[in-house]
Amino acid sequence: MAVGRSGGRAVREGLLIAAALAGWAVPLDAQLSVRISAGVRYSSALVHDSIVTPFAVRPALAPALACTVVAPLQRGWAVQAMLDGSSSQLVRRDAGGSTTDLGRLSTATFTVGLRHRVRARFAATGAVGALKYFPSEDRGIFRLGSGPLAGVGMLALDYRPPLGANVGLAVEARYDVHAFTTPALEQEGFASPQLVHRVSLSLRAGAGRL
């Protein structure tokens, strides 16, 4: 499998979804707003292992979609709940550079956090929640299932350009981190979970000043 080609497709899919959603903003009422974002996500390796030679297993660049509900508080603060999903191929990358496709892997993440306007057009978010992996097949590292929910911590920074202010258009960078393991990896001898870092860049549309 060519990871680069898959990554390019993920970027295109993300941009197409973002363009389709750009005009969609749903103000539920004066105190609550819904934002939709679409973009691409990079994930660090889920597994580092060495059998004869070292290799790593990680998801390819993935289109990412999220829905966020925001309720403003006082003094530029808001509370938010976000449901986020992404899906891409899981790839084993050997030390020599060869790759092996391990099937499709999807994730769903739910977080609750606080959002704060830090400058005129910038807002920062900190959130915690839970993440679940959904492999397309119960094979390999998922042969005994994907294990329980993983705790996740998330930080985000978004910028609302003057252009597109009428639909609440924003560019959002998100970073999250969680610990990854599966029952099969534990059975194999992985004593501790692997810390997985994910970064996504999204276009967001939605109502509300925060």
Next chain:
Amino acid sequence: MNARRVVPRETLLAFCALALACEPSAPVRDCTGCIYSFADTVPPNTRLVFHWPAARLPVRFYADPRGAMPTLVALGVASWQGQFLYGEFSGTVVSDSSHADVIVTWLSGVPADVPPDAGPAQDACAGATTDPTAVFRDSSANVLHVALTPKAGFTDGQVAACLRRVVIHELGHALGLLRESTFPDDMMNETPTVTAPSVRDRRTIEVLYHTGPTVAPPPR
């Protein structure tokens, strides 16, 4: 305290500290005696290592349609496929022997398709597999053959239980485990008495599929 400025910065610092403190780690495996030899040797010093390359996956298995053979072959393929964590091997059962990489047939009579006996393991059947290194290195053939046969003097249930073990053992040879294990609790022991590959079998075939082969099947 000015919460507007401090909270985001502290949160960011906490995440950075967490990320730095938790580097990904490979599993710690005590591998003393955890694998057995999988390679053959042609004197004086030619080492024969065979496994199915990624370009030939999934390996296509054809099962003699008589008796319990389709079930046995599906069991054997699933047993080995389930040992791999990282997609090193996959197999599929095909219905057309002309499109198979491995053909599994009965050598003699077809035994009754009955539930396996739950008693102690009996040497109630036999199996044979063509040597992959001989087939792919020394001949123009591109198919491996596996044959199973019941032995006389045992109950149908004892033969059925034996065939379940021996089909996994023989498919292990077809996957490249060319040698027998000397450990009695391994599936690749000369006379297997276990019903599934052991941890040592798994470790061995993992290492085999991450070792550069010296013998390869012809391109499909």
